[in-house]
Amino acid sequence: MVENQNDNQNQPRRKSGNKIIATAAIVGVVGGLVGGGVSYYAMDQMNNGQANNTAQTSISSSSSKVSEKSAKNGGTMTAAYNDVKGAVVSVINLKRQSASSGADSLYSSLFGDDSDSSSSKSGKLETYSEGSGVVYMKSNGKGYIVTNNHVISGSDAVQVLLANGKTVNAKVVGKDSTTDLAVLSIDAKYVTQTAQFGDSKHLEAGQTVIAVGSPLGSEYASTVTQGIISAPARTISTSSGNQQTVIQTDAAINPGNSGGALVNSAGQVIGINSMKLAQSSDGTSVEGMGFAIPSNEVVTIVNELVKKGKITRPQLGVRVIALQGIPEGYRSRLKIKSNLKSGIYIASVNKSGSAANAGIKSGDVITKVDGKKVDDVASLHSILYSHKVGDTVNVTVNRNGKYVDMKVKLEGN
Numbered sequence: 001m002v003e004n005q006n007d008n009q010n011q012p013r014r015k016s017g018n019k020i021i022a023t024a025a026i027v028g029v030v031g032g033l034v035g036g037g038v039s040y041y042a043m044d045q046m047n048n049g050q051a052n053n054t055a056q057t058s059i060s061s062s063s064s065k066v067s068e069k070s071a072k073n074g075g076t077m078t079a080a081y082n083d084v085k086g087a088v089v090s091v092i093n094l095k096r097q098s099a100s101s102g103a104d105s106l107y108s109s110l111f112g113d114d115s116d117s118s119s120s121k122s123g124k125l126e127t128y129s130e131g132s133g134v135v136y137m138k139s140n141g142k143g144y145i146v147t148n149n150h151v152i153s154g155s156d157a158v159q160v161l162l163a164n165g166k167t168v169n170a171k172v173v174g175k176d177s178t179t180d181l182a183v184l185s186i187d188a189k190y191v192t193q194t195a196q197f198g199d200s201k202h203l204e205a206g207q208t209v210i211a212v213g214s215p216l217g218s219e220y221a222s223t224v225t226q227g228i229i230s231a232p233a234r235t236i237s238t239s240s241g242n243q244q245t246v247i248q249t250d251a252a253i254n255p256g257n258s259g260g261a262l263v264n265s266a267g268q269v270i271g272i273n274s275m276k277l278a279q280s281s282d283g284t285s286v287e288g289m290g291f292a293i294p295s296n297e298v299v300t301i302v303n304e305l306v307k308k309g310k311i312t313r314p315q316l317g318v319r320v321i322a323l324q325g326i327p328e329g330y331r332s333r334l335k336i337k338s339n340l341k342s343g344i345y346i347a348s349v350n351k352s353g354s355a356a357n358a359g360i361k362s363g364d365v366i367t368k369v370d371g372k373k374v375d376d377v378a379s380l381h382s383i384l385y386s387h388k389v390g391d392t393v394n395v396t397v398n399r400n401g402k403y404v405d406m407k408v409k410l411e412g413n
Contacts, residue, residue, distance in 0.1 A: 076265065077210050081224050083267025086193030087135040090161035090218035091147045091170070091184070091259055095128040095154065125157055132213035132260030133160065133184065134195050134269060136302070143191035145184040146302050147259030148274050149175045152182050160186055161218045163193070174305030178313070179244070180274050181298060183305045195261060198268030200294035203232035203247065211251040211273055211290070213260025220256070227251030227288070236275075236291065237378055246291040247271045253290035262292040270295045314389045314410035316360070317353025320344045322376045323365065335363065340398055342375045343367045358408040360397060367403070368396035384410065 131151030137144040145160065152158050158170045168190050175182035207229040214221045231248040249262060253276050262271035271292030278286055304311055323343050326334065336345055344366040349356045366374055369383045370393050387393060389412040396405050 077208065077224075077226055077263075080263050080265050080267040081210060081212065084134070084193075084195045084212055084261055084263050084269065085222055085224075086163045087195035088212045088222060088261055089133045089135060089145060089163065090214040090221045090256075091131045091133040091145070091151050092127055092159040092161060092167075092218070093129040093131070093152055093155040094125040094157040094159060096123040096156045097126050128155070130214060130217040130256055131258040132256065132273070134259070134261045134272065135191055135193065136195050136197065136269070138188050138191045138194055141188045142185045143188050143194075144173070144302070144306060145170065145186065146272060146298060147182050147184060148272065149177050149180045149182045151259045152184070153177075158184060160184065161214075161221060162190060163222060166190065174309040174311075176301055176305065176311040178311065179293060179297065179301050181272065181293065181301045181305070183302050195269045196267070197295045197299055198264050198266065198270040200232070200247065200270050200296045203229050203264075203270060203294075205229055205231060207232075208265055209249055209251055209270070210263050211249070211253055211257060211260060211292075212263060213253075213257035213273060215252075215254035215256045217256045225252035227290075230289070233294070234291070245294065245297075246275065247294055249290050249292060250288035251290060252288075268295075269298075272298050312389060312412040314384050314387050314391065315354075315413050316384070316395070316408055317350040317355045317411055318346050318360065319348045320366070320377060320380070321347055324375060337363065337400065338365045338398055339401075340365055340367070343398065344374055344377065344380055346397075354409050354411040355395075358395070358406045360395065360406060360408065361399070364397040364399050364404075366395060366397050368394075370394055371396075 129151070131147060133145040133147035133151070135143050135145050152172060152175065155172075158172060159167050160170045161167050168186050170184040170186050173183040173185050205228075209227060209229055211225045211227070213223065215223050227250040229247060230250055233245050234248040235245050247262065247270070249271075251262070253273050257273050260273045261269045262273055264270045271294055273290065273292045275291040277289040277291070280286055301311060321334070321344070323336075323338070323340055323345050326336065326345070334345070334347070338345070346355075346360065346362055346364045346366065348362050349360055366380065368374060369380065372379075372383055374380045374383065384393070387410055389410055392407050392409050394405055395408050396403055398404075
């Protein structure tokens, strides 16, 4: 299972100067945070190696020349990079630091402080984390930027470092934790380039792509790495219980790349980098397994975020628990009478909600929706999210050993 990045945002890694880098991906199956602290020793060794290589390859002959033609004809993806480099930005998450004394801070942390005079309102804004973003539209005097929700999560303010080095204030237009996407806006006068989205449905395994972003923060802004599409549509499970279909790539994705662009050879953004598998379930280190949110889904989400500021998803109006995750000893405490080993137990039903109106009761166990078996919350969400608010679905529940079919009109969240 790949954990959703947002779930690990509360466990940031610190760099020198108290700066925290928003990781581009969270650890895979079991888990620790990817990227962690920067190994300056390793970087020194790499720098020394590069210096040695330079020394070894220098040519003493004064008659030798470097071909200008070969220097100008860069890699095959250079043109694609030029199409997006001015649209990829660094996103800076700012948090207000408390100016209260150590004793006051300790008291607040232990007992809480609801005082309106809290210094949290007047404390200095400081960089909490950094990620990446892509300017994709210029409209109505604003420039719109897509990034990951976990990059700006918990921020008191957000700034954007443009490709030209200028830092400007940004406004959060909307965000969605389920897809881990967010939209920011800046004054249109600062926009010099916008990126174009490509059709992610046409991706193929083995296709060359580049990842553009700010690994390790704005210090390395506009970094580009190259790889291939390992899988155009890989379904993964996140720690929040959701299932996501993502693009798998081996292009290097590092802490700070979150929200950056995955670009095809035509210079089109075909994904927003979001996650990375760093460790298998048995603790084995994993390399070259990054994941991006497909551009077709990104376009759908950002359009609704700009229009409404949030995403409305269909739901039944119930609180549920997957039976397979409940130990036998807890069944009696939860008053679960069913002997079923799998299904979705309904812990409570919202009064006057869609499920209640359809006759669904607390204690029922959902076994199928639209004739499809549901064993966990992820499979339930997958079926529901394929519908729209107002659609009617057929829900099969087990009630006291008997199966009952009911028609439920989906409501919005």
